[in-house]
Amino acid sequence: MSVKLLDNKAFYGYRVRRTVAGELYQEYFSLKKDGKRLDGRAMKVVEKEAIARDEELEACLLYTSPSPR
Numbered sequence: 280m281s282v283k284l285l286d287n288k289a290f291y292g293y294r295v296r297r298t299v300a301g302e303l304y305q306e307y308f309s310l311k312k313d314g315k316r317l318d319g320r321a322m323k324v325v326e327k328e329a330i331a332r333d334e335e336l337e338a339c340l341l342y343t344s345p346s347p348r
Contacts, residue, residue, distance in 0.1 A: 293329035
């Protein structure tokens, strides 16, 4: 899994990063709304979205990878 929680001055949320067919995909899922940090259930919803996107990119990686011979 390449989902990472970032918590710094610039950003608070999840980053999804994968390289598929030589192209880097990097997407961010914010854990802030209206300037306030999400917690509890709302935070879990965003985490699930980030994990789902990571799984989608992983499936692309598996589909585009050359098969071993």
